[in-house]
Amino acid sequence: MQYKFLxxxxxxxxxxxxxxxxxxxxxxxxxxxxxxxxILSNSIQKSNISMTIxxxxxxxxxxxxxTEPAALLELYNxxxxxxxxxxxxxxxxxxxxxxxxxxxxxxxxxxxxxxxxFEYGVLINDKNIISNIKEDMLKYYSLGxxxxxxxxxxxxEEAEKLYINKNKADDLIKATELAKLIKKSTDVLDFELxxxxxxxxxxxxxxxxxxxxxILKKKGPLSTADLHPIIQSIHPDICDDxxxxxxxxxxxxxxxxxxxxxxxxxxxxxxxxxxxxxxxxLTT
Numbered sequence: 001m002q003y004k005f006l007x008x009x010x011x012x013x014x015x016x017x018x019x020x021x022x023x024x025x026x027x028x029x030x031x032x033x034x035x036x037x038x039i040l041s042n043s044i045q046k047s048n049i050s051m052t053i054x055x056x057x058x059x060x061x062x063x064x065x066x067t068e069p070a071a072l073l074e075l076y077n078x079x080x081x082x083x084x085x086x087x088x089x090x091x092x093x094x095x096x097x098x099x100x101x102x103x104x105x106x107x108x109x110x111x112x113x114x115x116x117x118f119e120y121g122v123l124i125n126d127k128n129i130i131s132n133i134k135e136d137m138l139k140y141y142s143l144g145x146x147x148x149x150x151x152x153x154x155x156x157e158e159a160e161k162l163y164i165n166k167n168k169a170d171d172l173i174k175a176t177e178l179a180k181l182i183k184k185s186t187d188v189l190d191f192e193l194x195x196x197x198x199x200x201x202x203x204x205x206x207x208x209x210x211x212x213x214x215i216l217k218k219k220g221p222l223s224t225a226d227l228h229p230i231i232q233s234i235h236p237d238i239c240d241d242x243x244x245x246x247x248x249x250x251x252x253x254x255x256x257x258x259x260x261x262x263x264x265x266x267x268x269x270x271x272x273x274x275x276x277x278x279x280x281x282l283t284t
Contacts, residue, residue, distance in 0.1 A: 002129075006105060006121040011039065011114045017101060017123065018043040024050040026096040027109055028137055031061065035111025037071040041078040051079040054141050057086040058237070059189040062159050063166075063182075069156035076149055084152070086193075087144035088236040093121075094137055102130045139214055143207075143234060151196050158188045191247070194237060198250045204238060208263035211235065213272065213282070221279040224264065231260060 006013060018025070021044050029036075032055050053072065061067040075082045093113075095103040105121025107113035124130060147155075162185035165178060198204060208231065215230050216222065222230075232239040243253035251259060264280065267273040273280050 002124065002126045004123040004125075006103065006119075006123055008118045008120070009115070010107070010119060010121070014107075014114055015039065015043045017097065017103065018095070019045075020101075021046075021049055021097050023098050024052070025098075026052045026054075026094070026134065026137060028054040028090065028092045028094040028140070029109040029113075030056040030090045030093070031066045031108040031110050031113070032071050033065070033068045033110045033112075034071040034074060036109035036114055037074050039111070039114055040109060041074070044078075047078060047080050049079050050081045050083075051075055052083045052141065054085050054087060054090065054092075054137065054144065056088065056090040057145075057147065057155070057193070058088065059186050059193065062155070062189060063162065063186060065163075069152055069159045072147075073149070073152050073156055082149075083141075083146075084148075085141045085144035085146045087140055087234070089233055090140070090144075092137075092140070094133065096130060096134050096137065099127065099130055099134065101125060102133055104133075143211055143214060145193060145197050145237070147196060151192065154192050155189060158185050158192070161185050162189070194245070194252055195247050197238065197252075198248055204250045204252070204259055205263050205266060207235065207238065208260050209267055212260075212263055212267060212280070216273065216280060216282050221276070221281045223279050224261070227280065228257060228260065232256070 018040060025044070027040075032053070053075065055067055055072070057067050057069070057072070062069065072084055075084075093105050093107055095105070102124040103121050104124070105119060107117070107119040107121060113119060124133075162182060165181040165185065168178060197207065211231055211234055212227065215227060219230070238252055239256040240253050244255070245252045264273065268275070271283055274283055275281075
């Protein structure tokens with residue numbers, strides 16, 4: 001059977017499927033909490049599994065407790081190889097096991113998604129389809145903010161400060177002072193997440209170049225005006241019209257359209273794209 005429908009409650013079925021992982025597991029889940037990670041980790045007995053996580057670790061999601069830095073760090077206690085990337089506005093929930101089995105579902109890797117909520121999904125056994133899905137998911141991963149353990153530890157430490165301050169009773173601290181403490185933590189989280197975007201040779205220009213090539217490959221020739229909203233939807237952190245920030249010489253925020261133009265020119269100079277009839281085309 002090439003596919004099977006998955007209906008709630010599906011925790012036990014999820015455990016049975018995930019427990020069969022032999023070599024690698026890819027998870028795309030915007031929201032991840034410690035309950036979901038514990039269910040996943042306890043389902044897989046082998047520590048030599050390669051674990052790849054695509055999630056949406058934004059300051060907003062951290063503040064609201066939707067995506068928990070502690071949960072992501074917990075993965076390192078169970079698996080020898082962990083790779084994590086955060087993609088803005090990610091909504092896909094996908095689980096890929098050993099290039100053999102795939103699950104596309106409404107369920108996040110959370111206790112709610114696996115236990116409490118009414119979810120729905122499809123299990124796929126067709127290896128060709130799995131291969132195509134994995135190719136797309138890995139591209140999503142590469143476009144995201146790739147996070148190593150040391151960065152996650154910094155994010156976790158600041159998130160814990162934020163949670164402590166949020167839970168303080170009104171009679172212990174004035175509302176204005178509490179707001180300042182929370183604002184300080186959110187500013188640090190924003191800075192650390194943005195700073196991690198630019199490292200080694202991964203400049204903002206390189207990020208936009210990769211993104212333009214990806215979009216044109218998937219959607220065909222597009223004008224600059226057509227490219228802008230798609231790029232902004234993929235990288236809302238870099239393309240935030242409300243900020244104007246420079247980190248390590250790299251611009252984030254209001255000037256992003258100028259940086260997209262620079263990336264287009266870089267790709268044109270390398271003869272990777274060209275402009276015909278007002279639309280950008282791949283040259284190969």
